[in-house]
Amino acid sequence: MAAAIEFKQVNKWFGKLHVLRDITLAIQPGEVVVVCGPSGSGKSTLIRCVNRLEPIQSGDVVVLGQSLTSPGVNFSQLRSQVGMVFQAFNLYPHMNALENIVLAPMKVKGLSRAEAEKIAVALLERVGIPEKAGQYPAHLSGGQQQRVAIARALAMQPKIMLFDEPTSALDPEMINEVLEVMTDLAREGMTMVVVTHEMGFAKRVSHRIVFMDEGQVVEEGKPETFFAAPRSERTKLFLSKILVH
Amino acid sequence: MMLAGILGLQYEFRWSVLWESPYGYWLLQGFKNTIVLSLLAWAIALLLGIALGLLRTAPWRLPRAIATAYVEFFRNTPLLVQLFFWYFAVPQILPAGPVRDAINSLNLDTPILTLNFEFLAALAGLGVYTSARVGETIRAGIQSIPRQQTEAALSSGLSLIQVYRHVLIPVGFRIVIPPMATEFLSIFKNSSLAVTIGFAEVTFQTQQVNSYTFKGLEAVTAATLIYLAISLTIAAFMNRMEHRYAIPGLIARGAVRE
Numbered sequence: 122m123a124a125a126i127e128f129k130q131v132n133k134w135f136g137k138l139h140v141l142r143d144i145t146l147a148i149q150p151g152e153v154v155v156v157c158g159p160s161g162s163g164k165s166t167l168i169r170c171v172n173r174l175e176p177i178q179s180g181d182v183v184v185l186g187q188s189l190t191s192p193g194v195n196f197s198q199l200r201s202q203v204g205m206v207f208q209a210f211n212l213y214p215h216m217n218a219l220e221n222i223v224l225a226p227m228k229v230k231g232l233s234r235a236e237a238e239k240i241a242v243a244l245l246e247r248v249g250i251p252e253k254a255g256q257y258p259a260h261l262s263g264g265q266q267q268r269v270a271i272a273r274a275l276a277m278q279p280k281i282m283l284f285d286e287p288t289s290a291l292d293p294e295m296i297n298e299v300l301e302v303m304t305d306l307a308r309e310g311m312t313m314v315v316v317t318h319e320m321g322f323a324k325r326v327s328h329r330i331v332f333m334d335e336g337q338v339v340e341e342g343k344p345e346t347f348f349a350a351p352r353s354e355r356t357k358l359f360l361s362k363i364l365v366h
Numbered sequence: 367m368m369l370a371g372i373l374g375l376q377y378e379f380r381w382s383v384l385w386e387s388p389y390g391y392w393l394l395q396g397f398k399n400t401i402v403l404s405l406l407a408w409a410i411a412l413l414l415g416i417a418l419g420l421l422r423t424a425p426w427r428l429p430r431a432i433a434t435a436y437v438e439f440f441r442n443t444p445l446l447v448q449l450f451f452w453y454f455a456v457p458q459i460l461p462a463g464p465v466r467d468a469i470n471s472l473n474l475d476t477p478i479l480t481l482n483f484e485f486l487a488a489l490a491g492l493g494v495y496t497s498a499r500v501g502e503t504i505r506a507g508i509q510s511i512p513r514q515q516t517e518a519a520l521s522s523g524l525s526l527i528q529v530y531r532h533v534l535i536p537v538g539f540r541i542v543i544p545p546m547a548t549e550f551l552s553i554f555k556n557s558s559l560a561v562t563i564g565f566a567e568v569t570f571q572t573q574q575v576n577s578y579t580f581k582g583l584e585a586v587t588a589a590t591l592i593y594l595a596i597s598l599t600i601a602a603f604m605n606r607m608e609h610r611y612a613i614p615g616l617i618a619r620g621a622v623r624e
């Protein structure tokens with residue numbers, strides 16, 4: 122089977138800063154990959170290349186069979202198949218939860234309001250907050266906002282979901298409600314790339330863990346081997362720091 | 367009068383000049399002209415200013431540079447000088463010919479006001495100056511929205527134009543209602559500068575009344591009350607707008623008072 126996402130010797134610079142160095146990585150359909158590593162190691166940049174929020178300078182990224190460096194790529198169409206969830210939720214503040222969710226299905230896919238709302242209501246049910254449809258973001262807790270954000274991304278019926286530290290901005294008691302939604306999604310077979318430091322989630326849910334440092338993939342492996350027997354010194358150092366607490 | 371007596375002034379108040387014919391009528395005309403000039407200039411300022419403000423946040427380099435130059439130029443030179451430019455310099459720049467003659471001799475009575483070159487120059491000056499200020503306000507409003515908000519919208523497949531239409535404009539415009547209210551108030555107050563190029567707005571008519579009656583104190587008092595009434599009306603109106611369009615949970619800074 123063709124990979125869902127394939128990085129081929131990807132290099133990216135921000136000015137002089139070389140943030141992605143020769144990344145080669147393939148993610149299969151249905152696979153759940155956790156990306157971890159120190160702050161500034163290029164994790165966010167890596168997943169932002171998948172939906173072309175960041176352009177790359179050399180190499181290629183192939184998403185769902187489509188090379189992002191070939192001329193004439195339809196980014197809107199690509200992005201409608203790749204959902205993204207951010208650390209800061211980024212719900213539209215002037216729209217209630219339901220309106221947040223129906224916007225893209227209506228404007229990008231051309232669904233009628235009724236069709237889009239049907240999907241939205243089902244998704245709010247699925248993320249466990251059907252009663253919050255009419256609430257505005259400012260009146261929702263962080264955990265609820267993030268679940269709406271996940272529902273918003275899922276409303277486009279994407280084939281891939283990208284998560285950039287989805288629980289880092291949450292109070293501890295809200296982390297689990299978001300992780301549970303993500304776990305369900307993974308169990309249902311969604312292709313997921315998750316930047317996170319939630320090692321419990323990585324152990325229980327992911328198929329593979331990728332460790333990045335200074336723009337490189339330093340090590341990758343199944344969760345069992347990654348935690349039990351990390352190979353590189355940098356991985357050991359990183360794990361010793363985050364597994365302490 | 368008593369106050370004058372206490373202060374030992376010799377001034378004889380005669381408030382009736384404010385409604386005696388023809389002075390009362392002059393003031394009323396001035397009031398109407400102030401309103402017409404300010405509202406039309408505001409319409410120009412909004413249209414141009416919104417376009418400028420949006421272009422300044424857009425990723426197209428040349429239009430952005432042009433909009434920035436326009437805004438910085440007209441925002442950072444005095445309105446009075448700009449009015450003189452439109453009134454004194456423009457007719458001289460225009461090539462001699464029918465257009466210039468028509469502008470110079472323009473004097474057309476319309477149901478709302480007398481259309482003459484004084485009016486056009488005042489309208490251009492006030493409209494263009496305020497459009498630069500509105501442009502700056504809109505730019506600041508749009509740019510105060512976190513960049514990730516745009517990225518979230520783009521990542522769901524919306525085009526940049528759709529992101530503007532459904533997210534940046536509705537959010538940005540609500541954020542800028544208070545500073546826009548300030549600009550709207552300013553345009554009425556600034557319209558008084560049109561007196562310098564001979565447009566018959568309230569301040570001009572106040573001078574007229576004074577020079578015919580020597581009752582300057584009464585006339586200025588009337589003008590002051592007129593501006594005050596306009597300002598308070600607008601402030602109340604904008605306050606309601608702000609309430610009506612408030613983003614839930616983001617009820618803002620300053621202008622809104624329950």
Ligand SMILES: Nc1ncnc2c1ncn2[C@@H]1O[C@H](COP(=O)(O)OP(=O)(O)O)[C@@H](O)[C@H]1O
Pocket residue numbers: 135138140158159160161162163164165166167
């Ligand atoms: N838009 C940008 N412009 C310049 N430098 C950036 C930009 N985004 C990220 N960087 C830099 O690139 C490096 C990698 O950033 P990022 O991918 O966000 O790391 P991580 O997500 O692993 O913390 C960091 O040094 C960061 O400062």
Ligand SMILES: [Mg+2]
Pocket residue numbers: 164165166285286
């Ligand atoms: Mg990051």
